[in-house]
Amino acid sequence: xxxxxxxxxxxxxxxxxxxxxxxxxxxxxxxxxxxxxxxxxxxxxxxxxxxxxxxxxxxxxxxxxxxxxxxxxxxxxxxxxxxxxxxxxxxxxxxxxxxxxxxxxxxxxxxxxxxxxxxxxxxxxxxxxxxxxxxxxxxxxxxxxxxxxxxxxxxxxxxxxxxxxxxxxxxxxxxxxxxxxxxxxxxxxxxxxxxxxxxxxxxxxxxxxxxxxxxxxxxxxxxxxxxxxxxxxxxxxxxxxxxxxxxxxxxxxxxxxxxxxxxxxxxxxxxxxxxxxxxxxxxxxxxxxxxxxxxxxxxxxxxxxxxxxxxxxxxxxxxxxxxxxxxxxxxxxxxx
Numbered sequence: 374x375x376x377x378x379x380x381x382x383x384x385x386x387x388x389x390x391x392x393x394x395x396x397x398x399x400x401x402x403x404x405x406x407x408x409x410x411x412x413x414x415x416x417x418x419x420x421x422x423x424x425x426x427x428x429x430x431x432x433x434x435x436x437x438x439x440x441x442x443x444x445x446x447x448x449x450x451x452x453x454x455x456x457x458x459x460x461x462x463x464x465x466x467x468x469x470x471x472x473x474x475x476x477x478x479x480x481x482x483x484x485x486x487x488x489x490x491x492x493x494x495x496x497x498x499x500x501x502x503x504x505x506x507x508x509x510x511x512x513x514x515x516x517x518x519x520x521x522x523x524x525x526x527x528x529x530x531x532x533x534x535x536x537x538x539x540x541x542x543x544x545x546x547x548x549x550x551x552x553x554x555x556x557x558x559x560x561x562x563x564x565x566x567x568x569x570x571x572x573x574x575x576x577x578x579x580x581x582x583x584x585x586x587x588x589x590x591x592x593x594x595x596x597x598x599x600x601x602x603x604x605x606x607x608x609x610x611x612x613x614x615x616x617x618x619x620x621x622x623x624x625x626x627x628x629x630x631x632x633x634x635x636x637x638x639x640x641x642x643x644x645x646x647x648x649x650x651x652x653x654x655x656x657x658x659x660x661x662x663x664x665x666x667x668x669x670x671x672x673x674x675x676x677x678x679x680x681x682x683x684x685x686x687x688x689x690x691x692x693x694x695x696x697x698x699x700x701x702x703x704x705x706x707x708x709x
Contacts, residue, residue, distance in 0.1 A: 401487045401561060402487075403487075403563075403565050404484055404485055404486040404487050404489075404490070404565065405484070405485050405486075405487060405490045405565050405566070405567050405572065405577075405580070406483045406484055406485075406565060406566045406567065407473070407477055407483045407485060407567050407569055407570055407571065407572070408483065408566060408567065408568050408569070409474070409477045409478060409483065409570055409668075410570065410665050410668045410669060410672075411568045411664055411665055411668065412663065412664065412665040413665050413669075417477070417478040417479075418478060418479065420478060421474075421475055421478035421479055424471065424474065424475065424478070424672065424676060425471075425475055427676040427677065427680050428467055428471040428475070428676055430680045431463065431464065431467045431676055431679045431680045432464060432467070432468075434680060434682075434683035434684060434687075435460040435461070435463050435464045435679060435682070435683050436464070437683065437697065438456070438457070438460045438683040438686065438687070438693070439457050439460050439461060440700065441693060441696045441697045441700050442454075442456065442457040442460075442693075442696070443457065444696075444700050444703075445696035445699060445700065447692065447696065448692060448693070448696050451514050451529040451534050452511065452514050452515075452518070453692075453693075454534055455507055455510050455511045455514060455534075456511070456686060458507050458510075458538065458541075459504065459507045459508070459511070459640070459682065460682065460683065462500050462503050462504045462507060463504070463678070463679030463682060464679065465496070465500050466497065466500040466501065466504065466675055466679060467675055467676055467679050469493060469496045469497050469500065469571075469675075470493075470497060470570070470571045470672070470675045471675070471676060473485070473493070473570070473571060474570035474571060474672060477570060485572065490567075490572040490577060491553055491556060491557070491572070491577070493571060493572045494552070494556075494572040494573055494574055494577060495549055495550070495552070495553055497571060497572075497573060497675075498549045498552065498573070498574060498595075499545045499546065499549045500545075501600075501648075502544070502545040502548055502549060502595075502599045502600065503541055503542060503545040504644065505599060505600045505603045505644070506540075506541035506544060506545060506599075506603065507541060508603065508607065508637075508640065508641055508644060509603045509606055509607055510537050510538075510541060511637050511640075512606070512607040512610040512611065512637065512641075513537075513610060514529060515610070515611075515614060515633065515634050515637055516610045516611075516613060516614055517529055518633070519614050519617050519618060519630050519633075519634070520613055520614065520617045544599070545599075548595050548598065548599050549595070551591070552574050552588075552591065552592075552595070555578075555587060555588050555591055556574070556577050556578060556588070559578065559581035559583040559585065559588075560581060560582060560583045561580055561581050561582070562580070562581070562582040564580055565580060566580075567580070568664060568668070569668055569671070570668060570671075570672055571671075573671075574588065574592055575588065575589070575592060600645075600648070604645060607641060611634070611638070614630075614634060617630075618630045618631060632689075635689055636685050636686050636689040636690055639685050639689075640678075640682050640685055640686070643677075643678045643681060643682070643685075644678050647670065647673070647674045647677070647678065648674060650670070651667065651670045651671060651674060
């Protein structure tokens, strides 16, 4: 009896210590819980339908675009290489967010490990910065094509395109990788609920009971040095492009030059306007804009621009339309 009582006492102490450990454990041990869209939980299943359709359309449209560019030798030019990079980044950005969000909407599967949350956060921000860098590269391509047409082939060689690609990926990695260590250095309390469908830098930082001012300033500096700088350089590029276009003597030449830039301008606006609106609404909207509006905008942002980009380029770019027709004709002949 004495041994049994001692054993029960030890088990009780172990159980109490485990409960205390769980209660006092930080988010690194317990993981995080993504609530989905707070305030619209009763509509999760209904909302999942359009998100699922847009995600499938994103995978299909960008997949076809990438296959067309890779399979058609006539499209192996810098402009289309950058476009295939944009399509790849769009697919990865949507895939980094939508599957987890849909699992939450359909199955209520909201738990994610702390390391998994950091991984998702890194890839979301990394791909966003990479997307912005690719848009800048495409603006540079249009600048060279219109302002220096005779030197286009000499300037944008395969080696230069490779260096631009490596620089875009390296910059994205260098900017976003420190954020992992900035989040890991924090001390986390028992709060591990993120009011979102995916993990992002400040959402994780707000779970901490430490001072997060460094994270706030780093996030602002990273945004200014990446997306902010890209917007300025793209604007400068298009100012020079427009000046060069309106100096052309022929009206047809002006129309053709503007047409070649039209698709890219649409994609730029589609990428930056929702992002800037979301940022300013989040920073300055305060309580006037409900939280669920911010979350909806963030989710729409990772599927609508990637879904529409292939449509914009497919409709407005004759070479891609012809390449798609040729690819499908070749597939049809091969299946016979």
